[in-house]
Amino acid sequence: MLKNVMIRSMCVIASGFALLASSVAAAPPPASLAIPPPVTSPSTAASSASLEPPPGYQPPPKTLERVAQRNAIYIAHREGSIPFSYTDDEGRVFGYSWELCTRIVDAVKTHLKQPSIEVVPVPTTSSSRMMMIESGVADLYCGSSTNTDQRARYVSFSTTYFVAGVKGLVRRDSGIRSVDDLKGRTVVTTAGTTSDAYVKSATARRNIFVNLRTARTHGDAFNEVLNGKADVFVLDDILLKGLLANSAKADAYKLVILDESFGVEPYGLMMRKGDPEFKRIVDDTLSDLYRSGEIERIYDRWFQSAIPPKGMNLDLPMSPELKQLIKTPNDRGI
Numbered sequence: 001m002l003k004n005v006m007i008r009s010m011c012v013i014a015s016g017f018a019l020l021a022s023s024v025a026a027a028p029p030p031a032s033l034a035i036p037p038p039v040t041s042p043s044t045a046a047s048s049a050s051l052e053p054p055p056g057y058q059p060p061p062k063t064l065e066r067v068a069q070r071n072a073i074y075i076a077h078r079e080g081s082i083p084f085s086y087t088d089d090e091g092r093v094f095g096y097s098w099e100l101c102t103r104i105v106d107a108v109k110t111h112l113k114q115p116s117i118e119v120v121p122v123p124t125t126s127s128s129r130m131m132m133i134e135s136g137v138a139d140l141y142c143g144s145s146t147n148t149d150q151r152a153r154y155v156s157f158s159t160t161y162f163v164a165g166v167k168g169l170v171r172r173d174s175g176i177r178s179v180d181d182l183k184g185r186t187v188v189t190t191a192g193t194t195s196d197a198y199v200k201s202a203t204a205r206r207n208i209f210v211n212l213r214t215a216r217t218h219g220d221a222f223n224e225v226l227n228g229k230a231d232v233f234v235l236d237d238i239l240l241k242g243l244l245a246n247s248a249k250a251d252a253y254k255l256v257i258l259d260e261s262f263g264v265e266p267y268g269l270m271m272r273k274g275d276p277e278f279k280r281i282v283d284d285t286l287s288d289l290y291r292s293g294e295i296e297r298i299y300d301r302w303f304q305s306a307i308p309p310k311g312m313n314l315d316l317p318m319s320p321e322l323k324q325l326i327k328t329p330n331d332r333g334i
Helices: 002-026 042-050 063-070 096-112 129-135 195-205 218-226 237-245 249-253 276-292 294-303 320-327
Strands: 072-077 085-087 118-123 140-142 155-157 162-171 186-190 211-215 232-236 255-257 263-267 270-272
Touching (some): 063 276, 072 096, 096 140, 129 140, 162 320, 186 195, 186 218, 195 211, 195 232, 270 276
Parallel strands (some): 072 118
Antiparallel strands (some): 140 270, 155 270, 162 263
């Protein structure tokens, strides 16, 4: 008898599925119901609720609030990025970017009405600079840093204050005169820079294989080429000029910067993302320097005059690209 009951039940279920299938085929759902609205399950609702800040939560203070509370502003800089930010043997910071940042600090003091705000220099590297800004270790980065769309996902950039070309540094006796000569050669870049992307792009377009590696600092990469451990060091041309100018004359004579450029890069000062009030002060300060013509005097001081600590002169006139950006400033990246 149990067997008969089970058979009848299976027949009823089968008949039900057949009826359901025929009704669906005969009467399709209205267009408005073709894609049902999303249904929030209890687990989804719980996960959404878990994203709500807990009672009493206070968002972290913005940059100006932090500066006002501490009566100090933390400025990240490089130790060997001539002429943007670098240090002498006594640890004093110099440079074009550093001077621009001191003007911004003056504007912050005026805005907060706290003239006693202390400037705290924070040394950093190409690899750690973004982390220091994102984490709040530093409030502003004053060194050479290319404004890219990828980086702008994590930090904000000021309006452009310099435009560099990406080029290669080689030994004079290497026989390398263009990108086409890099086949099978060893190319070194500095960790944390955009140079390796330019090398990969340029060599891929020419179907050239190179041995690409990174060095910790600009100085390390420079010495690899000087000592024959690498064939070419790819970096922004102005930084290569600074390294050459700061090296011994005998060493500088052994090296040469290639004429061919891998690309062009806009520099911006870095700050934390999502802080429009602080960014406005940074951009307004730079725009005031542009409108007044003071930027040209600052530029000449670092690129066409003897600079500390050794009194070298880079003798680099302002480029047409930078002149145009001074007339029409923007913070667009690449």
